[in-house]
Amino acid sequence: MRSSPDVVIIGSGMGGASLAASLAPTGAEILILERGHQIPDDAPARDPDRIYRNSAFRSDETWLDETGTPFSPGNYYNVGGNTKLYGAVLYRYRRQDFQAMEHLGGISPAWPFPYETLAPWYDAAEKLYQVRGDHTEDPTEPPHAAPYPFPAVPDEPALAAVRRRLEKAGLHPAALPLGVDLDRWLSNGNDGWDGYPDTRSGKMDAETCALAFALSHDNVRIETGARVTALSASPDGRKITDVTYEQAGETITVTPRIVALAAGAVQSAALLLKCGLANSSGAVGRHFMNHNATAMIAYDPRFKNDAVYQKTFAINDWYLSDGPNGPPLGNVQLLGRVVPKILKATTPSMPMAIANHLSRHAVDFYAISEDLPDPESRVVLNGGEIQLLWRRSNMEAHHLLVKRMKQALRRAGFPIVLSRLFDGRVPSHQCGTARLGDNPATAVLDPDCRSFDHENLFVTDASALPTSAAVNPSLTVAALALKAGDAITRELAR
Helix, strand or coil, X not given: CCCCCCEEEECCCHHHHHHHHHHHXXXXXXXXXXXCECCCCCXXXXXXXXXXXXXXXXXXXXXXXXXXXXECXXXXXXXXXXXXXXXXXXXXXXXXXXXXXXECCEEXXXXXXXXXXXXXXXXXXXXXXXXXXXXXXXXXXXXXXXXXXXXXXXXXXXXXXXXXXXXXXXXXXXXXXXXXXXXXXXXXXXXXXXXXXXXXXXXXXXXXXXXXXXXXXXXXXXXXXXXXXXXEECCCCCCEEEEEEEECCEEEEECCCEEEECCCHHHHHHHHHHHCCCCCCCCCXXXXXXXEEEEEEEECCCCCCCCCCCCCEEECCCCCCCCCCCCCCCEEEECCCCCHHHHHHHCCCCCHHHHHHHHHCEEEEEEEECCCCCCXXXXXXXCCEEEEECCCCCHHHHHHHHHHHHHHHHHXXXXXXXXXXXXXXXXXXXXXXXXXXXXXXXXCECCCCEECCCCCEEECCHHHCCXXXXXXXXXXXXXXXXXXXXXHHHHHCC
């Protein structure tokens, strides 16, 4: 037994770090347990070969797929979690995403509260993560109390030309809301940030924003290399009494007042299943969602792409409908620049000369469609190993989104458009395995992300999301964590 902190937060990614930032000013003793370590300043953070070919930053763990075959899931365990390599896209869910929406593949259910309930926490999250954007450009953008904290990251000249071509083709590109200090990022290397690790050099991620703020308070500390192995409940089951973790060969137990689980949608579910907790609904591990996502490369031999970072605008023309009364299809956004080494790493059979030519004359997009919650799409434990039984949904809509974008790109003068659907080995915004709701018979968490079963247990990562929407979930995870932080602050004051 080492200590009895007021709050233990398991995980330092977007959900854990944002919660820590919310609670730090309370003066409560807060311990953050992170299984990974800080990415060092001298890491090969701008080397595409080390990132995409040699997987320098991936964990060596494996999960099982639906057939029981091991695979490398592409998750990252670092201080700051997966945000260290994220694209820094910090979208709000659209207002309609909080309502029931009919898709080609079924119904996306309503949240237990409307957009307006989360809006103040979105405001706070955008300030915390110093979001750059322009909320006036996108007609699907929900209401804001104020503009984004900073102006939008500018299009590079080549991408400004692509934007004009898409506008002439009838689309409405709008600035991506981004968490990037562009000058700082580029001063450390002439590279994009999408998919590149952040060594505290300009990306607004969980470590550099929320965690840095939290750790500026003397009452907050973090222990790294600390892998939580067990949570224990009181005899009546109403409270979590102990958190046990392993660190440097030692087994340590702490006894906090509040426990917040933020280890990621798969790992949080796996820990709850292992410990037999928070599952009176039978919903833990179920409703796993992972965005349907396709990479697209639009080629025009007359086009010269000399962009460095590229990832500045998105297209939501098909987000809410495919024309009058049509079904929602999803979001299309620019990818970070796919340089020749990335092309070669992801398509080894491609000759380097072709990779060089294609990268020079193409622009790269990322199409996202909503994955609908399905109780049979789930995380389970198989002989103690994590097994991912992902059941894709809404694929007809996704294929239609890709088709619509290809048609638009050809109208815009790109005669060849290549595409590749990401499979389950690519973590495209995993969420939903401990969903929040207002009915303890079907949900794991209440609307404040508190377990219905254990009054001092909160889950503040993407596990809590009841739907995946079709935009990047990071800001919504942060907003929910800040909302949960408000509830925990009231709890601590009792």
